[in-house]
Amino acid sequence: MEYKKLLNETRIPQLGLGVWQMSDEEAIESVEEALKIGYRLIDTAAGYRNEAAVGEGVRRSGIEREDIWIATKVRNSNQGYRETFQAFEASLKELQMDYVDLYMVHWPVKATVKETWRAIEEIYQKGLAKSIGVCNFHAHHLEELMETAKILPMINQVELHPLLSQVDLTEYFESKGIVIEAYSPLGNGQILQNESIEKIAQKYQKTVAQIILRWEIQRGIVTIPKSVHKERIIQNFEVFDFTLSDEDMFALSALNQNQRVGTDPEHFEEIFAKKK
Numbered sequence: 001m002e003y004k005k006l007l008n009e010t011r012i013p014q015l016g017l018g019v020w021q022m023s024d025e026e027a028i029e030s031v032e033e034a035l036k037i038g039y040r041l042i043d044t045a046a047g048y049r050n051e052a053a054v055g056e057g058v059r060r061s062g063i064e065r066e067d068i069w070i071a072t073k074v075r076n077s078n079q080g081y082r083e084t085f086q087a088f089e090a091s092l093k094e095l096q097m098d099y100v101d102l103y104m105v106h107w108p109v110k111a112t113v114k115e116t117w118r119a120i121e122e123i124y125q126k127g128l129a130k131s132i133g134v135c136n137f138h139a140h141h142l143e144e145l146m147e148t149a150k151i152l153p154m155i156n157q158v159e160l161h162p163l164l165s166q167v168d169l170t171e172y173f174e175s176k177g178i179v180i181e182a183y184s185p186l187g188n189g190q191i192l193q194n195e196s197i198e199k200i201a202q203k204y205q206k207t208v209a210q211i212i213l214r215w216e217i218q219r220g221i222v223t224i225p226k227s228v229h230k231e232r233i234i235q236n237f238e239v240f241d242f243t244l245s246d247e248d249m250f251a252l253s254a255l256n257q258n259q260r261v262g263t264d265p266e267h268f269e270e271i272f273a274k275k276k
Ligand SMILES: NC(=O)c1ccc[n+]([C@@H]2O[C@H](COP(=O)([O-])OP(=O)(O)OC[C@H]3O[C@@H](n4cnc5c(N)ncnc54)[C@H](OP(=O)(O)O)[C@@H]3O)[C@@H](O)[C@H]2O)c1
Pocket: 017, 018, 019, 020, 021, 043, 044, 106, 135, 136, 157, 182, 183, 184, 185, 186, 187, 188, 189, 190, 192, 207, 209, 210, 224, 225, 226, 227, 228, 229, 232, 233, 235, 236, 262
């Protein structure tokens, strides 16, 4: 495992398991498997409705709680100062845990994000979240937050994969000491047929997924691929025994098309409102 040091000097594993779109049964089994394989970071969210299953998977694994990073997020409809404390309490109750390792703002909801962050700062100061962060932030979201924030987010979790390499965003946040975490690091499974990556994969005798994850890790990014299949959970973990050449790193970064598989943080409020 490789680690990234955060602004508060704690070290986060660079590879974790994402659990979005997992049923309870899948989450219990996948979390238990992943932890037994060696994963030490699990990324959930109140909005994924599987925090209780994540907690169950952790307990079934038999791995000590303090050896695992549990990350969760406050959902948009629960944002606000008082609301965030309530949401946090509810997450702890679901997880059956007395702290989390990383608590994050799920989306930068304009009307409430500053008050949400004020609550998250207090949760951090009380030691109930060991680290705190944001998701889906662009530079202007951070600038707006910092008009009132006392503590810089330690992590920004954003969509990132070879078709959305996020080079400028990464440079901006890293210049402030904020670690970038890649969500949908495999493009939600939609970019695994890419012929250019396939060619690189053949050269290293690795899979397309492994090449993508290795590219993210070598860029100094934390990555959280999701899978409910044991053989893929194992495969995605086997990315620490090879190194991509500078040339191949460059070739992978050159695949960027600014193409998202998820929602654009510039327009999420309109998009989510329409889906309701
Ligand atoms: N903060 C946010 O707003 C946000 C948004 C989206 C995601 N996330 C986080 O990021 C995590 C990962 O993103 P994601 O779930 O969107 O997608 P992803 O990890 O990019 O891709 C997952 C998909 O790829 C498949 N897959 C995984 N490993 C594979 C392999 N080795 N070979 C072939 N197929 C493979 C999975 O299928 P199977 O499961 O069937 O194996 C699944 O369909 C989420 O689970 C969540 O924790 C956060």
